Every structure is written in C-alpha cells, then in structure tokens.
Amino acid sequence: MADTADVVVVGGGVNGASIAWALASQGVKRVVLCEKGALASGASGRSSALVRMHYTNETDARLAFASFPIFRHWIELMGGGPPVFTHTGFVNVVSPPYAEHLRKNVDVLRKIGINTVALSPTELRDLQPHANVDDIGAAAYEPDSGYANPAETVEGLRRRATELGARILQWTPVTKILRRESRAVGVETRAGRIDAGAVVVAAGAWAPRLCRAMGLEIPARVKGIDTVVVTRPAELAEPHVIFIDNVQGSYFRPESGILTIVGVPCQDWDLDPDAPLSLPPEAPAVGAQILTHRMPTMERATLARGYRAFDCYSHDRHAILGRVDGLDGLYLATAFSGSGFKIAPAVGMCLAELILDGRAKTVDIEPFSLNRFAAGRSPEGPYPYASRGDQAEPKNAAGAGDQVTRRP
Ligand SMILES: Cc1cc2nc3c(=O)[nH]c(=O)nc-3n(C[C@H](O)[C@H](O)[C@H](O)COP(=O)(O)OP(=O)(O)OC[C@H]3O[C@@H](n4cnc5c(N)ncnc54)[C@H](O)[C@@H]3O)c2cc1C
Structure with a gap:
C-alpha cells in the first residue's frame, strides 16, 4: 500500500532540509523528505557556506537578509545543537x-x-x-x-524538522515524480510510492534530470x-x-x-x-x-x-523557485548557481508559505519563477559587476551562453 504525505520534499541538501523544517514549523503534519544518499551529500556538504548579504539584485539580498538572523541565533531557533555560524x-x-x-x-x-x-x-x-x-x-x-558550518547546518535542520514531526528518509531515491494529468500527485521511491498533495524538487544538480523524466525542462x-x-x-x-x-x-x-x-x-x-x-x-x-x-x-x-x-x-545564474505553470502541486527549489547556501533558511520559509498560503510572504520570490525564462525576465539588478569567465556557458547542445555576475 502507498504511503501518504501532505508534502514530499525530494533532496536532503540545505534547501530540502530547510523546506522540511519550515513546513513542519508552520504546522504541516505529514512532511516527508526523501534523500537518495546521506543528507548533505550534494553541493551543500562541500559548500564554503559564506553567509553575507551583498548581492547585485534585491531578491537574493532580501533572502540572505531574512536568513541571516537564523544563522546567528541558531541555537535558540533550532532548540539546541552546536552553533553553526x-x-x-x-x-x-x-x-x-x-x-x-x-x-x-x-x-x-x-x-x-x-x-x-x-x-x-x-x-x-x-x-x-x-x-x-x-x-x-x-x-x-x-x-x-x-560563514557557516555546512554539515552542522543541515544536521540542525534535520533534527529540528524531525522534532516537529517531519520524516526524513535517507538512502531513499525518488525514481519518479508521479503526475495525473496536470497535477503532481506523489513520488515513486525505491521503498515504494508516496502519494502527496505537493511535491518539492530540491534535488540540486540532479533536478534537471528528474524533471526531464516527467516532461519538464529546467534551463539549468x-x-x-x-x-x-x-x-x-x-x-x-x-x-x-x-x-x-x-x-x-x-x-x-x-x-x-x-x-x-x-x-x-x-x-x-x-x-x-x-x-x-x-x-x-x-x-x-x-x-x-x-x-x-x-x-x-x-x-x-x-x-x-x-x-x-x-x-x-540556471541560464541566468539565479535560483529557480516556486510553482510550475500547468503542473499543480509541483514546486521547484533548485539551480542555486553556486550561491544557494546562505539563503536556504529563507528559501525554506518562502516555499512553505507558497505551498500553504499560495504566496511567499517572507520575500517575494516571483522574480525567481521558472516562467521568467519564457517571459525573457531576469532578476538581475541595474548595477552588475564584471562578468566571470568561469561562469560563461560554453555554447553547445545544452544551452546558449550568457552574461553572468554571480558569486558564492
Ligand atoms: C565548493 C562550493 C562552495 C560554495 N560556496 C557557497 C557559499 O560560500 N555560499 C553560498 O551561499 N553558496 C555556496 N555554494 C552553493 C551552495 O552550496 C549550493 O547552492 C547549495 O548547497 C545547494 O543546496 P541544495 O539543497 O539545493 O542542493 P544539494 O546540496 O546538491 O542537495 C540536493 C540533494 O538532493 C539529493 N537528490 C538528488 N536526486 C534525488 C532523488 N532522485 N531522490 C532523492 N534525493 C535526491 C542529492 O543526493 C542531494 O543530497 C557553494 C557550492 C560549492 C559546491
């Protein structure tokens, strides 16, 4: 028989763990996070984890600003554990x-x-x-x-999310996101099916592949x-x-x-x-x-x-956050483009608000929506710095190159 959840989060990096924590903090009873290996085994575990707020665009700066007090007051907010900042x-x-x-x-x-x-x-x-x-x-x-300690940050989020009732399933790969017509309805895992009201893809570098398998292209x-x-x-x-x-x-x-x-x-x-x-x-x-x-x-x-x-x-070096037009119940928190650690606490809060209330209140994350690419919009601000050669995309089959200004 299939397991059931209100929300399934795919991926146990800092963003997936934060989303699970924020959902559980906001009272969602049945949150399940599936991680294919150990928590923090993707980018998060190797992150340099700079915690700063300087950005050349306002949305990232606001996400970093909203996250900063959580890193600083970690022990009070996470109810214990070692400090991470x-x-x-x-x-x-x-x-x-x-x-x-x-x-x-x-x-x-x-x-x-x-x-x-x-x-x-x-x-x-x-x-x-x-x-x-x-x-x-x-x-x-x-x-x-x-800066933060990346492993302790993910562990603190796991511990607090678990205390609040979330289930964190490590060594549980999601093999497929299940859809019925225009709705995501759960996931298939190696341990069986989980039916869910909402699915959040926080699968880092694996997200494009996972989404492609359900017919969704992510420009990343x-x-x-x-x-x-x-x-x-x-x-x-x-x-x-x-x-x-x-x-x-x-x-x-x-x-x-x-x-x-x-x-x-x-x-x-x-x-x-x-x-x-x-x-x-x-x-x-x-x-x-x-x-x-x-x-x-x-x-x-x-x-x-x-x-x-x-x-x-992502093609414009900004995260992809939010819902997906034409696919109800599916949410993306991915393509953090080398810069997604410091903003993870606010990303968690915003995704939880979006799923529960239909709108992110902590920070307006609409500039990071997937549909910006089709609409030709970028969240970048009016005062960028020199573009980085190492972040200029090679022009080949996977996508065209672009100007870039992101930093860790
Ligand atoms: C060396 C380095 C330095 C960095 N420095 C900074 C910095 O100073 N400041 C900053 O803000 N950012 C920094 N970043 C970027 C930041 O670390 C990442 O953007 C962030 O950690 C991404 O987190 P995530 O949770 O989205 O992805 P990840 O940490 O990659 O987590 C995704 C998880 O999903 C799991 N997964 C994938 N597919 C499946 C599946 N099918 N089923 C179940 N689980 C699955 C993976 O195993 C993985 O654990 C740095 C990154 C690196 C690598």
Missing part, C-alpha cells in the same frame, strides 16, 4: 570601473536594512593591512557577516566548483575577513584553525553528478596566485588540501 566580517571588492555600481548597490542594501558600508581602497587597507588594494576601486564591507546545467585549502603563515594566524574578489573572479575565507579556503575558477560544465570527481592538477597553483595577489603575505602559505564539487546553474 562563525563571525569574521566580509568584503566584496571590485575594480575601479565598477566602484560606482558598488556604491549604488550598497545604498540599495542599506535601504533593505543590511548593515553595510562602501569603503575606499585606503579604508580597506586600514581594515585589512595585509591586503593589496592597488587594483581595487571600492569595497562593500559587512561587519556582521561570516551542472558546473564544477573547485576549491583549495591552505595553511596560513604565522604572520596571518589571526583570521582575515572574507573576501569576494570581483577583480579576480574568486573568493577566499578563513576556516577553523589557521586555514583559508580559496575558490578556484572552474569552467567544466555538464558534469555527471554521480561520477567521481577530481581536482585538476593546476588548481592549487591558480588558487595560490589568486590568494597571493590579494594578500602577498600568503606567499608563505602551504597547501593543505583541495577538492572538486558542483552545483546546478
């Missing part, structure tokens, strides 16, 4: 031609309520004396921001994300602030102890998320170059480790 401070730096755009974005973000200021290169140098500011036009500084592709980790030299033993370096198209942040994580641009598209991954041999040298350019003292850093991961990138 480490405070470091954050800067987003741009080259001189984009300094005016940055100042305009900071104005927009301050109106939302985000604690941020624009710094001149000299002010940035005062804040981070080891930084090379020669090619920087301006920096947006967020004194309150930091899987791209690699490369990371190296270095041990800082003794002079830099104190944690530095997090940098998103738009000049170089990268980022770096401190990790526990005396480590620093560096993002290495990666242009490998259409990866198979089930295939083994390995870091290209040149990645450590590229990471070292990026890091020592911005912080010359890092020349004395030593390589600790490196890894390749991936995420699902």
Whole structure:
C-alpha cells in the first residue's frame, strides 16, 4: 500500500532540509523528505557556506537578509545543537570601473536594512593591512557577516524538522515524480510510492534530470566548483575577513584553525553528478596566485588540501523557485548557481508559505519563477559587476551562453 504525505520534499541538501523544517514549523503534519544518499551529500556538504548579504539584485539580498538572523541565533531557533555560524566580517571588492555600481548597490542594501558600508581602497587597507588594494576601486564591507558550518547546518535542520514531526528518509531515491494529468500527485521511491498533495524538487544538480523524466525542462546545467585549502603563515594566524574578489573572479575565507579556503575558477560544465570527481592538477597553483595577489603575505602559505564539487546553474545564474505553470502541486527549489547556501533558511520559509498560503510572504520570490525564462525576465539588478569567465556557458547542445555576475 502507498504511503501518504501532505508534502514530499525530494533532496536532503540545505534547501530540502530547510523546506522540511519550515513546513513542519508552520504546522504541516505529514512532511516527508526523501534523500537518495546521506543528507548533505550534494553541493551543500562541500559548500564554503559564506553567509553575507551583498548581492547585485534585491531578491537574493532580501533572502540572505531574512536568513541571516537564523544563522546567528541558531541555537535558540533550532532548540539546541552546536552553533553553526562563525563571525569574521566580509568584503566584496571590485575594480575601479565598477566602484560606482558598488556604491549604488550598497545604498540599495542599506535601504533593505543590511548593515553595510562602501569603503575606499585606503579604508580597506586600514581594515585589512595585509591586503593589496592597488587594483581595487571600492569595497562593500559587512561587519556582521561570516560563514557557516555546512554539515552542522543541515544536521540542525534535520533534527529540528524531525522534532516537529517531519520524516526524513535517507538512502531513499525518488525514481519518479508521479503526475495525473496536470497535477503532481506523489513520488515513486525505491521503498515504494508516496502519494502527496505537493511535491518539492530540491534535488540540486540532479533536478534537471528528474524533471526531464516527467516532461519538464529546467534551463539549468551542472558546473564544477573547485576549491583549495591552505595553511596560513604565522604572520596571518589571526583570521582575515572574507573576501569576494570581483577583480579576480574568486573568493577566499578563513576556516577553523589557521586555514583559508580559496575558490578556484572552474569552467567544466555538464558534469555527471554521480561520477567521481577530481581536482585538476593546476588548481592549487591558480588558487595560490589568486590568494597571493590579494594578500602577498600568503606567499608563505602551504597547501593543505583541495577538492572538486558542483552545483546546478540556471541560464541566468539565479535560483529557480516556486510553482510550475500547468503542473499543480509541483514546486521547484533548485539551480542555486553556486550561491544557494546562505539563503536556504529563507528559501525554506518562502516555499512553505507558497505551498500553504499560495504566496511567499517572507520575500517575494516571483522574480525567481521558472516562467521568467519564457517571459525573457531576469532578476538581475541595474548595477552588475564584471562578468566571470568561469561562469560563461560554453555554447553547445545544452544551452546558449550568457552574461553572468554571480558569486558564492
Ligand atoms: C565548493 C562550493 C562552495 C560554495 N560556496 C557557497 C557559499 O560560500 N555560499 C553560498 O551561499 N553558496 C555556496 N555554494 C552553493 C551552495 O552550496 C549550493 O547552492 C547549495 O548547497 C545547494 O543546496 P541544495 O539543497 O539545493 O542542493 P544539494 O546540496 O546538491 O542537495 C540536493 C540533494 O538532493 C539529493 N537528490 C538528488 N536526486 C534525488 C532523488 N532522485 N531522490 C532523492 N534525493 C535526491 C542529492 O543526493 C542531494 O543530497 C557553494 C557550492 C560549492 C559546491
């Protein structure tokens, strides 16, 4: 006999776990999350998990702003567990031609309520004396921001969702989303069928494939994300602030102890998320170059480790969130495009509101709807920064390339 649920969530990354938590928090009795492996075994478990609010579009900034207090007040809100947030401070730096755009974005973000200021290169140098500011036009500084522990975040959401009555089924792949005419009516899993009033696809890099099998095309592709980790030299033993370096198209942040994580641009598209991954041999040298350019003292850093991961990138590098026209009962929370960790708490709340009340109230997520592609709309704001070469799509069968400006 089939199992039944009010809502089935497919995927146990940070977004699926957050949606299950938010639904259970809002009183939904029968929430079932199916995860094909272990929780956080996709992008979420390898995320650098920067928790900052600087964006060049308002919707993402609002999602990050609404999520921020949840990371900061984690223990109270999750009813226990270890804290997940480490405070470091954050800067987003741009080259001189984009300094005016940055100042305009900071104005927009301050109106939302985000604690941020624009710094001149000299002010940035005062804040981070080891930084090379020669090619920087301006920096947006967020004194309150930091990073999260990704595994503990997903675990905290799992624990709280379970306490509130959600069922989290690990090692339970969804093999098919079931539809009756124009309605999603449940899922088929390796352990049997689950009939449901609503199905949420939060399957990360696997979402396009899962949706295609039910006749729904999502304009998104899987791209690699490369990371190296270095041990800082003794002079830099104190944690530095997090940098998103738009000049170089990268980022770096401190990790526990005396480590620093560096993002290495990666242009490998259409990866198979089930295939083994390995870091290209040149990645450590590229990471070292990026890091020592911005912080010359890092020349004395030593390589600790490196890894390749991936995420699902939409054609305009913004998440796809919300319902699907012509398919009642189906909801998407996917294609986070290398930027979906910090916004996950608000994504959960918004999806729960949409499913329960027909409208997301925490943040209006309509700009992220699937139908924007057909309508030719993009959520991007009026003041973008330099597009990133590593995020420009190769023009091949899977889709046409586009301008991009997203950051982790
Ligand atoms: C190296 C790296 C650094 C990053 N840094 C940042 C950052 O600093 N800040 C930030 O905000 N974002 C960052 N990101 C992006 C962010 O981590 C991702 O956007 C986010 O984790 C995506 O979460 P998700 O829950 O949508 O997907 P995932 O974490 O990929 O989870 C999807 C889950 O669905 C499961 N699944 C798939 N198919 C099925 C099925 N058929 N049945 C059941 N389960 C299924 C998978 O096993 C997986 O666990 C980074 C990503 C990477 C890889």
